[in-house]
Amino acid sequence: MTEAIDFYFEFASPYGYLASLQIDAIAAAYDREVVWRPIMLGAAFKATGSVPNIKAPLRGPYFLRDAPRSARLVGAPFVLPKAMPMNSLAASRAYWWLMSEGDPDIARGFAQAVFHAHWGEGRDMSTVDRLLEITGDLGIGPDELRDAVADPAIKERLKAETDQAIAAGVFGSPFIIVDGEPFWGADRLGQVERWLATGGW
Amino acid sequence: MTEAIDFYFEFASPYGYLASLQIDAIAAAYDREVVWRPIMLGAAFKATGSVPNIKAPLRGPYFLRDAPRSARLVGAPFVLPKAMPMNSLAASRAYWWLMSEGDPDIARGFAQAVFHAHWGEGRDMSTVDRLLEITGDLGIGPDELRDAVADPAIKERLKAETDQAIAAGVFGSPFIIVDGEPFWGADRLGQVERWLATGGW
Numbered sequence: 001m002t003e004a005i006d007f008y009f010e011f012a013s014p015y016g017y018l019a020s021l022q023i024d025a026i027a028a029a030y031d032r033e034v035v036w037r038p039i040m041l042g043a044a045f046k047a048t049g050s051v052p053n054i055k056a057p058l059r060g061p062y063f064l065r066d067a068p069r070s071a072r073l074v075g076a077p078f079v080l081p082k083a084m085p086m087n088s089l090a091a092s093r094a095y096w097w098l099m100s101e102g103d104p105d106i107a108r109g110f111a112q113a114v115f116h117a118h119w120g121e122g123r124d125m126s127t128v129d130r131l132l133e134i135t136g137d138l139g140i141g142p143d144e145l146r147d148a149v150a151d152p153a154i155k156e157r158l159k160a161e162t163d164q165a166i167a168a169g170v171f172g173s174p175f176i177i178v179d180g181e182p183f184w185g186a187d188r189l190g191q192v193e194r195w196l197a198t199g200g201w
Numbered sequence: 202m203t204e205a206i207d208f209y210f211e212f213a214s215p216y217g218y219l220a221s222l223q224i225d226a227i228a229a230a231y232d233r234e235v236v237w238r239p240i241m242l243g244a245a246f247k248a249t250g251s252v253p254n255i256k257a258p259l260r261g262p263y264f265l266r267d268a269p270r271s272a273r274l275v276g277a278p279f280v281l282p283k284a285m286p287m288n289s290l291a292a293s294r295a296y297w298w299l300m301s302e303g304d305p306d307i308a309r310g311f312a313q314a315v316f317h318a319h320w321g322e323g324r325d326m327s328t329v330d331r332l333l334e335i336t337g338d339l340g341i342g343p344d345e346l347r348d349a350v351a352d353p354a355i356k357e358r359l360k361a362e363t364d365q366a367i368a369a370g371v372f373g374s375p376f377i378i379v380d381g382e383p384f385w386g387a388d389r390l391g392q393v394e395r396w397l398a399t400g401g402w
Contacts, residue, residue, distance in 0.1 A: 048257050049250075056249045058372035062383055072402050073392065171259035182263055187388040191274065201273050 004033040005192075006177040008165050010041035011092060011111075012052070012085035013173035014067040014078070015186040017119040020112065021076055022189055023176065030196040036108055038092045039162040044171045052085045070186065071119075079122030086118055087126040089158075090149050094131060096157045097148035098140070109138050205234040206393075207378040209366050211242035212293060212312075213253070213286035214374035215268040215279070216387040218320040221313065222277055223390055224377065231397040237309055239293045240363040245372045253286045271387065272320075280323030287319055288327040290359075291350050295332060297358045298349035299341070310339050 007023050009016030020036075027034045045051060053063035064080065071078035091114045098107035113134040118125045125131060128149055132142050148154050165175070169182055176183045176192050181200065183192050194201070208224050210217030221237075228235045246252060254264035265281065272279030292315045299308035314335040319326045326332060329350055333343050349355050366376070370383055377384045377393050382401065384393050395402070 044259065048259050049252065050257075051250065056251075056372075058245065058249050058367070058370055062370060062372070062385060065383065066385070069392075069402075073395075166259070169259055169263060171257075171263070182266065184263060184267070185388070187386070191270075194274075201270075 002032070003179060004035045006037055006168070007034050008037045008039055008168075008170045008173065008175040008177070010173040011038055011088035011114055011118065011125065013041065014071070014119050016173040017115040018070060018074060018076055019174035019176070019186040019189060020115050021074070022186075023174075023192075026189060026193050026196070029193075032196065035104075036095075036111055037161060037165060038088070038095050038111060039165045039170065039173075040088065040092060040158065041173050043162050044166050047166055048171050050171070054084045077116070077120035079120065081118055081122045081124060083124045083126065086124055090128050090131055091125055093149045093154050093158050094128075094145055096161060097145075097151070097154045100154070100157060106138055106140070110135065110140065113138065203233070204380060205236045207238055207369070208235050209238045209240055209369075209371045209374065209376040209378075211374040212239055212289035212315055212319065212326065214242065215272070215320050217374040218316045219271060219275060219277055220375035220377070220387040220390060221316050222275070223387075224375075224393075227390060227394050227397070230394075233397065236305075237296075237312055238362060238366060239289070239296050239312060240366045240371065240374075241289065241293060241359065242374050244363045245367050248367055249372050251372070255285045278317070278321035280321065282319055282323045282325060284325040284327065287325055291329050291332055292326055294350045294355050294359050295329075295346055297362060298346075298352070298355045301355070301358060307339055307341070311336065311341065314339065 005027050024034055053059050068078050095107050095111055098110055114125050117123045117134050128146055172184045174186055178195050181195055206228050225235055254260050269279050296308050296312055299311055315326050318324045318335050329347055373385045375387055379393060379396050382396055
């Protein structure tokens with residue numbers, strides 16, 4: 001029962017953002033580590049025949065109401081971005097590059113900064129130039145970031161991570177796996193906490 | 202703030218069932234009535250390009266795990282039906298016939314009996330014959346039920362109710378509207394309660 005918790009998410013998902021603000025504290029209360037795993041959710045949508053919330057009739061308008069309402073409920077900074085869904089390719093590749101460099105803390109700090117800029121401040125984070133606006137404080141070199149996002153090995157890493165997620169059953173964001181047990185959605189965080197506390201029910 | 206709460210659901214949805222066990226008590230605590238509104242969710246799925254959970258890759262296996270797990274969490278009787286999704290046409294028409302007869306209590310008792318038989322006991326409830334297994338205690342006549350389910354006016358009523366739901370933004374089950382505010386999912390019941398308590402946030 002000491003395995004790390006897998007926290008799968010898509011940067012373009014506000015529910016992934018809301019979960020990102022809570023998952024580490026929940027895990028820490030039970031002495032668990034969390035591995036943050038950004039993926040390209042569009043690949044999973046192809047498998048399930050789904051589309052982003054914002055693009056679906058009926059679900060789109062609901063999403064525009066539910067996401068800010070859910071953020072207000074937990075007191076999270078939230079500004080609806082003008083561009084939705086953001087293209088998370090550069091951000092996701094950058095994350096896995098930082099992970100491959102061997103520093104999960106910097107990678108996590110980067111992911112948190114992307115989420116905050118996009119969902120907390122409403123800024124588009126779809127390009128390397130936009131990402132560079134937030135990486136200065138993290139000690140990430142601009143040239144290294146540009147090279148990494150274009151690096152075939154890093155492209156392949158993100159693709160492999162996404163494929164692995166789908167193989168593990170991931171089809172939405174956030175998607176949290178605790179000791180093999182899958183939980184989909186920020187609204188399952190209470191169940192995640194209870195699963196950690198009790199080992200299941 | 203004294204309007205009735207609209208509780209939209211699909212009999213084939215286990216999350217609709219779980220919400221049905223809780224919504225009346227939540228509403229009663231704030232002196233609210235609830236109007237139960239079964240619809241044919243497939244019509245909304247056509248609008249959103251969605252399919253039933255059970256038929257979707259990845260979502261299907263998750264659903265088979267999440268639905269019983271969510272039921273256990275609230276202590277609800279739960280047996281996965283062999284036939285999923287059930288065809289809810291006869292049950293939904295029967296419900297609106299009972300409503301048109303002017304007795305919402307009998308209609309609600311019928312809906313609760315359908316939900317219990319299908320999700321609490323795993324029985325298929327797709328046909329009039331199956332429905333007749335549970336209607337005896339409710340004082341519903343077999344011949345009247347058969348006639349009602351085949352009645353063009355009742356067919357039209359269910360279609361109109363479904364169309365109205367979609368026009369109100371309904372695309373999933375359960376879908377609860379409180380003073381114009383929409384909540385999708387049994388996992389939003391906590392928010393529904395808080396909305397009733399606070400008038401919004």
